Structure formats: C-alpha cells, structure tokens
Amino acid sequence: EPEVTQTPSHQVTQMGQEVILRCVPISNHLYFYWYRQILGQKVEFLVSFYNNEISEKSEIFDDQFSVERPDGSNFTLKIRSTKLEDSAMYFCASSDRGLVYGYTFGSGTRLTVV
C-alpha cells in the first residue's frame, strides 16, 4: 500500500533555529496538508496546498511557517526562528482528489525545541 513518508522521525533543535520538515507524498497525489499535535492536545490543521499554492491555512500558520514543493516529490514545512511552543508532532498528509476521498497521513515528525 502506498505510504506518505516523513523525515526525520525525531528532530531536536535549539530555540531560534530554523527547521525544515520533509514529506514525500504518494506519487499521484495532488493535495497536500500539514497538521500538528502538541503533546496532550488535539491534532490541529495547519495548511493545505494544491496546484503549487496554499489553498487554506489556519490562524496558527503565520509568517513563521512556510510550505514548499521544491521538486516533483517532496513537500516541506519550514519553521523559522523556532520557539519552545513549536514542540509537537507534525503530520503530513496527501490526497489524490481532496478530503472527500480521504487522505493518507504520514507517521509524523516529532519536533523538540530546547
């Protein structure tokens, strides 16, 4: 069964540093998403991306965050100037036709900001 792959599985970074979380969506998928889950809290939507642009973003997704599809296979989430409260599990997901047909999630990257 095709998978969404996220790397690394765990990343530790110093406060104030920039991090890039990487995702390889399923190859024929066109819709891409990032979610995050702070420990003990809900899984929260961050952003959706289609046709090389952001289609929807949450209030959390401010200027500190950006997404990019730098080549035909990767989908990245960049967090600039990380803060302690950015520590969370970040999940990537992809879909071939949007939410109504379901998405496939990756296993997540645990980001720890120290």
Add this chain to the structure above:
Amino acid sequence: AQSVSQHNHHVILSEAASLELGCNYSYGGTVNLFWYVQYPGQHLQLLLKYFSGDPLVKGIKGFEAEFIKSKFSFNLRKPSVQWSDTAEYFCAVTPVNTDKLIFGTGTRLQVFP
C-alpha cells in the same frame, strides 16, 4: 468556532467486550464526519467516514458509527473488541466546502486479553 468533543479520554476493556466511543461536534451547517485510528508507532488511518445517506456507516475491522444529526453526535461502536484494537481513536469533522479536518482530543483504548 467549530469544535469536536470526545468525552472518553481513556477506555480500558477486556477482549470481547463491546465498545462505544462518544463524539459530539458543534457546527450549525452540514458536516462530513470521520473516525481515524492510530496504532502505536503508526500513522493515522481512516476507519470510516460519513458524507450523506444512511446514517449508520460501517468501516474497517468491524467498526461502525452512527450519525445522529439532532444530537450532533457520531459515536463509534464495535460489538466485540480484540487486543489488536488497542490504539488511539480520533473523531474529526469537516464543514462541507472546506478541506480541513477538525479533530477531537482522541480516546486511548486499551484492550486486555
């Protein structure tokens, strides 16, 4: 603002017991409803979804859920759980015409043999 409530945070059952996990949402319009499961160390997987039609939906691994519009509820059920059902279960909704999932806090299910 839209929100999803899962009232059971941690459920412990013996194998063969019946399961019902509660899910309520707050949103005045039409929604699509989902249950996801996350087995230890794995990714979120779709168990079942409701978009329209029969409010009783059947999913994978013997799970089902019933949408009761008047109660804003979408409870998950399984008549007889197995040890392999040990996982975290998330209810989620999405208002029609958006593409984002709004999740509940999750329910951790532990099944003992």
